Amino acid sequence: MNSVRLSVRTKLTALYGGLFLLAGIALLLINYLLVRTSLPDTTAYAATIVQRLDIATDFAPATPARGIVAVPKGATGVVSGSLADYQSSTLSTLLVQSAIALVIMAALAVFLGWVMASRVLRPLHEMTATARKLGAESMDRRINLEGPPDELKELADTFDGMLDRLAESFDSQRHFVANASHELRTPLAVQRTLIEVAMADPDAPPELRRLGEHLLHTNERSEQMIEGLLVLARSNRGLTSRxxxxxxxxxxxxxxxxxxxxxxxxxxxxxxxxxxxxxxxxxxxxxxxxxxxxxxxxxxxxxxxxxxxxxxxxxxxxxxxxxxxxxxxxxxxxxxxxxxxxxxxxxxxxxxxxxxxxxxxxxxxxxxxxxxxxxxxxxxxxxxxxxxx
Known part of the structure; x- marks a missing residue:
């Protein structure tokens, strides 16, 4: 039972952790795509920067004294390449850090899932422990699960009701065996006594003696059978004490x-x-x-x-x-x-x-x-x- 219990607990934990991991991966992909699409196009953005620099050069002629240098040819490609490298580095950093955070949160989710699975399975553990301790000699045990009226509470109450009916049935059986023990043995004892008295008569004919011996033998077999059935019924009820x-x-x-x-x-x-x-x-x-x-x-x-x-x-x-x-x-x-x-x-x-x-x-x-x-x-x-x- 412990291995079965551990298996169910592990399955629930894996289910909780797996769902969280799938949700985290989906969130990471959505976040990555949103950030990537929100970044500007590197070529257009580089052209805009170069254009602004050209405009600034036109209004301020390049002179070494003023520190203004004319924009060289091919500057757009250089700026575009730098911006592309920066975007790639940013997205890579975002992806790596998000993945690390996802792994940490997934581990936390597995731990919390293990704890939650334990809480969810606790009523079932109580039912299992009660059922394991039940026997014909201990039918007074009940689960008596406390908690809100949910499905598990309904299951525990149904189990307790079944135990009440079983206990009543076992009590009826005990009373029947006790009564049968007396009602079946007494007539046989009376018959045996009557036969022995009749056979003890010195004037009894041989035919009567042979009949008496046959009846005594039949009576003895009946007593053995009844005694055996009563012992069998008693042992089938279990032990009331040890x-x-x-x-x-x-x-x-x-x-x-x-x-x-x-x-x-x-x-x-x-x-x-x-x-x-x-x-x-x-x-x-x-x-x-x-x-x-x-x-x-x-x-x-x-x-x-x-x-x-x-x-x-x-x-x-x-x-x-x-x-x-x-x-x-x-x-x-x-x-x-x-x-x-x-x-x-x-x-x-x-x-x-x-x-x-x-x-x-x-x-x-x-x-x-x-x-x-x-x-x-x-x-x-x-x-x-x-x-x-």
Missing amino acids: IPVRLDEVAASVLRASADLATEHDVTLQAEMQPRTVAGDPVLLERLVTNLVHNAIVYNDAGGTVHVRVGPNPALIVQNTGPFVRTDAIPALFEPFRRLDRDRTSHTKGAGLGLSIVRSVAQAHEGSVYAQAGGSGGLVVGVWLPNTQ
Whole structure:
């Protein structure tokens, strides 16, 4: 943005300076032509002078005693040549001095144009700075441009009005997510409790128990999907606050909590931790690490490994072994409810929101995510996060 701003400022300065220079050159040419045309013809003026001298000689005969000398022949050409040289010298001096003055004034015009361009662009700079600081967590910022009711003031007021409408929309979304979180979780919790109570009855027939287990599994998947959608909506809204979070400690805690899942899938967990602090939401960051680790465990081969590294950017790298992944299929993994193959579309491995949530959480922290196929199979996912200020 600074380069764009400097470019516009330079263009305006060049425009102001160029217009002044063109106007100065036109004025210099007009002044030169007016002075040149106002000067008398050298031949006629020389003849007039010689004629006057001849007349003076006629009334006063040339005598050495009186100091009067007769006008020699060819005096007209000599006087005409002298006058022509004088005119040429005068016009040259006028042209050179005017050109020097024009250069000085042009430099002054460029400086004044730079200053004026800064004043003209100042409201736009304020708009740019406000827009750069805007986010879902800081929608209360406004330009509030002071000044006369001109086009820039109208643009700033229009921008502020747009921000008011966006802030209202974000508030409505926050209220909706908060209400949906309660309204969606409560019925599922009630259903799960009723099913567990029915299955706890010692007189329940086997058919009822099989139906209860199927309903519990369906209920669990629904809870996972709703939880994932709520986390996705929360991360898409941005962060309301940021605190220093030790990412290495979060990753270590997630690995400890994932030990049973790794044992269940016969996967070995490996860690390479360096102290790394990021500014953000600890709950969302924990969810980001959890999703990556669980995906790396679940979509792995028996006897495979999951390597987790925390350090400088990329702040987090999670790599697993497993089947080869097509490079052209990797971008689809970050879309909601998208998986690679038939095995990944099975209903036993989550709701398909894991990497979508990872990308959304990283973007909420002003970071990014990349994925690439592993050299010997599996997937490598890296997360870039900004350094703590």
